[in-house]
Amino acid sequence: MSQSSPSRRLDLPNVAGTEALAARVAELSRPGDAILLEGPLGAGKSTFARAFLRAASGDPSLEVPSPTYTLVQSYETRLGWVHHYDLWRVDNPSALIELGWDDARTSILLVEWPERLGQLRPQSALTIRLAHGEQESRQAELLGWPGRIAQIGMQKTP
Amino acid sequence: MTKPKIEPGDEVSGPILGIETSCDETAAAVLDANGLVLAEALLSQVGDHAPYGGVVPEIAARAHLAHLPSLVSGVMRQAGVAYAELAGVAATAGPGLIGGLIVGTGLAKGIALAHNLPYVAVNHLEAHALTARLPGLSAEPVQFPYLLLLVSGGHCQCVLVQAVARYRSLGGTLDDAVGEAFDKVGKLLGLPWPGGPALERLAASGNPERYPFPRPLLGRPGCNFSFSGLKTAVAQEVARHPPGSLSARAAADMAASFQRAVAEVLADRVAHAIEMAEGVRLVVAAGGVAANAAIRHELFAALHVRGLKLFAPPPRLCTDNALMVAWAGHERLRLGLSSALDFEPRPRWPLTSL
Numbered sequence: 001m002s003q004s005s006p007s008r009r010l011d012l013p014n015v016a017g018t019e020a021l022a023a024r025v026a027e028l029s030r031p032g033d034a035i036l037l038e039g040p041l042g043a044g045k046s047t048f049a050r051a052f053l054r055a056a057s058g059d060p061s062l063e064v065p066s067p068t069y070t071l072v073q074s075y076e077t078r079l080g081w082v083h084h085y086d087l088w089r090v091d092n093p094s095a096l097i098e099l100g101w102d103d104a105r106t107s108i109l110l111v112e113w114p115e116r117l118g119q120l121r122p123q124s125a126l127t128i129r130l131a132h133g134e135q136e137s138r139q140a141e142l143l144g145w146p147g148r149i150a151q152i153g154m155q156k157t158p
Numbered sequence: 159m160t161k162p163k164i165e166p167g168d169e170v171s172g173p174i175l176g177i178e179t180s181c182d183e184t185a186a187a188v189l190d191a192n193g194l195v196l197a198e199a200l201l202s203q204v205g206d207h208a209p210y211g212g213v214v215p216e217i218a219a220r221a222h223l224a225h226l227p228s229l230v231s232g233v234m235r236q237a238g239v240a241y242a243e244l245a246g247v248a249a250t251a252g253p254g255l256i257g258g259l260i261v262g263t264g265l266a267k268g269i270a271l272a273h274n275l276p277y278v279a280v281n282h283l284e285a286h287a288l289t290a291r292l293p294g295l296s297a298e299p300v301q302f303p304y305l306l307l308l309v310s311g312g313h314c315q316c317v318l319v320q321a322v323a324r325y326r327s328l329g330g331t332l333d334d335a336v337g338e339a340f341d342k343v344g345k346l347l348g349l350p351w352p353g354g355p356a357l358e359r360l361a362a363s364g365n366p367e368r369y370p371f372p373r374p375l376l377g378r379p380g381c382n383f384s385f386s387g388l389k390t391a392v393a394q395e396v397a398r399h400p401p402g403s404l405s406a407r408a409a410a411d412m413a414a415s416f417q418r419a420v421a422e423v424l425a426d427r428v429a430h431a432i433e434m435a436e437g438v439r440l441v442v443a444a445g446g447v448a449a450n451a452a453i454r455h456e457l458f459a460a461l462h463v464r465g466l467k468l469f470a471p472p473p474r475l476c477t478d479n480a481l482m483v484a485w486a487g488h489e490r491l492r493l494g495l496s497s498a499l500d501f502e503p504r505p506r507w508p509l510t511s512l
Contacts, residue, residue, distance in 0.1 A: 041342050042390030046333060065331070068338050069181060069312035070255055070505065088342075098219055098257055132394065 005143045010153045012138040018044045018130070021140060021153065022051035025126065028148050029056070029108050031080045034122040036114035039130035044138050045112045048128065049084055052110055056082055067112075072099050081107035087116035096120055170491050172245035173237065175269070176484025177230065179262030180254025180282045181312070184225045185480035188237035191245065193293040193488050196237035198481055199229050219257025226265055241273045246496065248487025251279035252504030259503035267499050276496035278487040283308065283509045285482040287319050289471050290442040292485050296469055300442065304469075305435050307428050307457070310445030310477075311337030311354075316381045316431035317509055318438065322489045325509040328431045329381035336420060337447045339385035343416050346396045347409045357413050358450050364407075364414030369395060371419040373426070381431035383423070392416055421453045425460030432466060440467045449473035 012018050025035060035052070037045040050064040056077035067073045067086040075082045083104040090096065093116065101120065114121060126149070129141040142149055170191050178185040187198035234241065249266035252259055263279065270277035286308055290300040305328075306317040314337075315330035334342075337354055344353015349360065371391045374384040392412060396404060428441055441461055447453060448470045461468045475481065490496070 040393065041346060042386070042393040046386060050333070063330075065312075066334050066338055068341075069335075070253070073506065100256075132397070 006146050006149050007141060007143045008149060008153060010140045010142070011133070012044075012140055014136040015044070015047060018047050018138055018140075019051035021128075022048045023055035024152055025128075026052045026055040026079070028145075028151060029079055031107055032105070034105075034109040034111065034125035036117075036121070036125045036127045037110070037112045037130065038114060038127060040132070043130035043132055045130060048130070049110050049112060053077065053082060053084065056108070072104075074104075077108075079108055083107055083109050085109065085111045087111065087113040090116045093118040093120045170245045170488050172243050173239045174245055174484045174487045174491065175230070175234070175247045175266075176280070176480045176482070176487055177226070177247070177249040177262045177266050178282075178285075178478055178480040178483045179222045179226060179258040180250045180252070181258065181478060183478045184222050184229060185478070185483075186226070186229045186233045187480035187484045188233050188239055189481065189484045189488055190237075193485060195481060196239065197233040198479070199233050199236075200479055201225050201229065219255075219261050222258045222261040226261060230265065230269075241269055241275075244269075244273065244275050246270070246276040246278055246487055246491045248278040248280050248483050248490075250282045250285065250483050251497075251501060252281060252507035254282055254503075254505065256503060256505045259505070263501075263503050271499060276491060277499055277501075278490050278495070279497035279501040279503075280483050280486045280490075281507055281509060281512055282478075282483075283313065283317075283507075284323070284325070284512060285486040286310075286313075286444040287317060287325065287442075287509065288322065288486050288489050289444055289475050289482040290469055291489070292471070292475070292481065295471055295475075300440065300469060303435070303438055304440040304442050305428070305431055305438050307424070307431070307441060307443045307448070308445045309336045309424065309443065309447035309453075311335055311341060311352075313445060314383050314385075315509075316427065318435045319442070322493055323495060323512045325512065327508070327510050328434050329383070329427065331383040331385065333384050333386035334389060336383065336385055336424070337445065339389045339420065340447065340450075342389055343392045343413070346393055347404070347413055352446075354446060354450065357417065358452065360410050361413040361417040361452065364410030364412070366411075366414040366418035368411040369415035371395075371415050373419050373423050376423055376426050379430070381427045381434065383427055385420070385423075388416070388419055388423075417450070417452050418456075420447075421456035424453060425456050428457060429460055429464065432461075432464070439465075440469060443468065443470040444476055446477045449476040 054062045056079045126145040127143040131139045176187045183202045185200040188196040247266045247270045249262045314335040316328040318326040341353035344357040349356035458468045
């Protein structure tokens, strides 16, 4: 991540706030984008990914199973293909090549535990760092997307 | 294309070879014409005695490719069966990691083609669902219909098993699978991968009543599951302790309290599922979490008071293996259900779309 990457912070008062952020990011996404979700267990990465995929597909009840074991799940959405990676189990970035990483780069990538990417981390990615707040609240720190970051988080979260 | 050697309603005419490569395990097995085990072999990165804290998952198709051919020829030799004597070849064709699926189905189709044998593309979930019917596992053969509680790292669902190839989904997880919650809580408590078995051992010395963790969806209508909130509650409890200061006592109590919460939720959800599956008197538990003794005990107790039976295959058959794939092949071939050789592996393949 270059030092000049723009960043902003958002307070997410509850789960609905995380979901609204995800829906907004989905609206702004296009093929070739990578959205990297960082944060400890329980910070809301999977909640974000589920809401993103539901917004992208226009299906509010879309089943989004965790890809922790399958490592990647792919969805055909209104935005084109979205590949949802969970790299929690992956220790070696070279394994990603066998998970179709190179081909997937032309689509939208949604990546949990992107710390495992190493050298493969896309420079142009939007990184979202989620952190626990009090009870249901979370903080989100967004980095990247120089042209679009200002358009995120303008809406009031419920 | 293959000519099915078996007509509907017939018994299977010979042994069946089964191949499993959908996730981390590379496995092969041979069952005889009656479904009795002739040979089996399984290679897993996730050994009980894994000497390293973090086990590298064997996600590379390359690894399956390196091991599978010798594993298959090994079980065939051990079984004393020639390829031409087989009644069919079965391989997991989904759901799972596409690379591994391609390796396993590719080899199976090659053998089927070379020896003019029926090929069966097996759904991994159906293989778990039918394992309980493997001959010799229980005193009375398990008959349809029954309720399947499939609880593993990748799956968490209640399914009404009406017949081979006939399944009705009653409910599933809204977020994490239960085995995933075990593994992630295990990691929070500093346990080695896979967290499930290690957590069960730690929980054995803990107080399950010390931490009042939430019971997500307990008592709610339907039989969906949710484990994300429970995982988060444990994470927040762990976070109260400065890094490195979690005592062995507290860790064991957290493990036991978490396991109790899971067991109570599973028992409650299954009780609801049974009400949705009219007339069903038997619950079959399968998947890696069904190997957990505390969970089995809680399920048994919850079903017993309702006059229902619980059957769970032995732990080694609850986790991924090739015997279940060979058996699913047996069940399908007996009904004349073989697959075309151009059947493509499916990374996502719900039981309800067979």
